[in-house]
Amino acid sequence: MVLVRIIAGQMRWSAEMSDIDQESPNPVLFAGGVLDRFRHVCAFVNGRDEGDRFLDPFVTDGLEHGEKVLLLVDPAERAERVNHLRHLGLDMPTLLEEHRCELRSWNETYLRGGQFDQQAMLNLLEEFLIGVSSPRIRMVADMGWASDQEGVGDRLIEFEARANFIHANHQHVVICVYDVAKFDGAFVMDILRTHPMVLIGGMLQLNPFFLPPEAFLEELKGRHPSTADR
Numbered sequence: 195m196v197l198v199r200i201i202a203g204q205m206r207w208s209a210e211m212s213d214i215d216q217e218s219p220n221p222v223l224f225a226g227g228v229l230d231r232f233r234h235v236c237a238f239v240n241g242r243d244e245g246d247r248f249l250d251p252f253v254t255d256g257l258e259h260g261e262k263v264l265l266l267v268d269p270a271e272r273a274e275r276v277n278h279l280r281h282l283g284l285d286m287p288t289l290l291e292e293h294r295c296e297l298r299s300w301n302e303t304y305l306r307g308g309q310f311d312q313q314a315m316l317n318l319l320e321e322f323l324i325g326v327s328s329p330r331i332r333m334v335a336d337m338g339w340a341s342d343q344e345g346v347g348d349r350l351i352e353f354e355a356r357a358n359f360i361h362a363n364h365q366h367v368v369i370c371v372y373d374v375a376k377f378d379g380a381f382v383m384d385i386l387r388t389h390p391m392v393l394i395g396g397m398l399q400l401n402p403f404f405l406p407p408e409a410f411l412e413e414l415k416g417r418h419p420s421t422a423d424r
Contacts, residue, residue: 197208222332222367223251224364227398228390233367234358236401238374238382245371250384252369254282256332262294264322266335269299294329302337310339310346310408312353319357324365331366341376351381352386354413358407369393 221230225248229235239245253263267275275297279392280286289295300400303318304310323331340350354370361368371388374382383403386392392401 199378220330220365221377222252222330223255224367224369224397225393227366232390232400233365233390234361234389235367235369235393235398236385237369237371237393238386239371239393242332242373244396245373248396249369249371250282253279253334253408256286256330257284257289257294261330263289263296264331264333265295265297266303266333267297268336268338268350269301272297272299274334288407298340300336303335304339305343310343310349310353310354312349314357315353316360319360323360323366323368326364333368334369335370337370338376339370341373347381347384348414351384352411353379354385355407355410355414358388358390 196358207272221228224228225237237245237248239248253265256263264318265275276286279295284295286295290297301365304315306314306318312362322333322414340346371383372382372385377385386394386401387403388407390401390404392399392404
């Protein structure tokens, strides 16, 4: 039955893709591909250098076109990230002062309060993205925080699925960056299934393994009945 739901979900998603050109007048370029209707992306990378190779052009292009960049980063690397962007030729003091580029630490976002609270982070996503139409936001979330959080896997997987309900209601771009060396294969496969677009092997593509959130959450309830009450 799970396989049937996966196939049915993919068929519905493919049908919706046929309307992309009519519904997405302002596509975004990323990793040599185009993000138009579907802008919740899972970027699987092998280390920081590979991630920067794809994300640096994405960030600089957005700023050059008057858009806003929001980076969710390791608090220990915040200063290094600012310095990295400065070396790309960006006027970071001005961008930070004007809030055109913002860096929020994991302690201010995913781990606010000392641990991951799924609902609190969903609320924060809404605060960041919903009701803000201009300028468009390019949000890049370094998900490395989860590799050191024991027992967080199922809650994070559910969070990524539920986040799609929020992302369906705005025109911003959200890229979740996962260093594949830090996570096991089963977790990576589930994370893959919660993102309609994926960067994998250096190629951006429509994700054939994506399962629409309603179907994925139903499947998750079967694995963990306690999620039915969340």
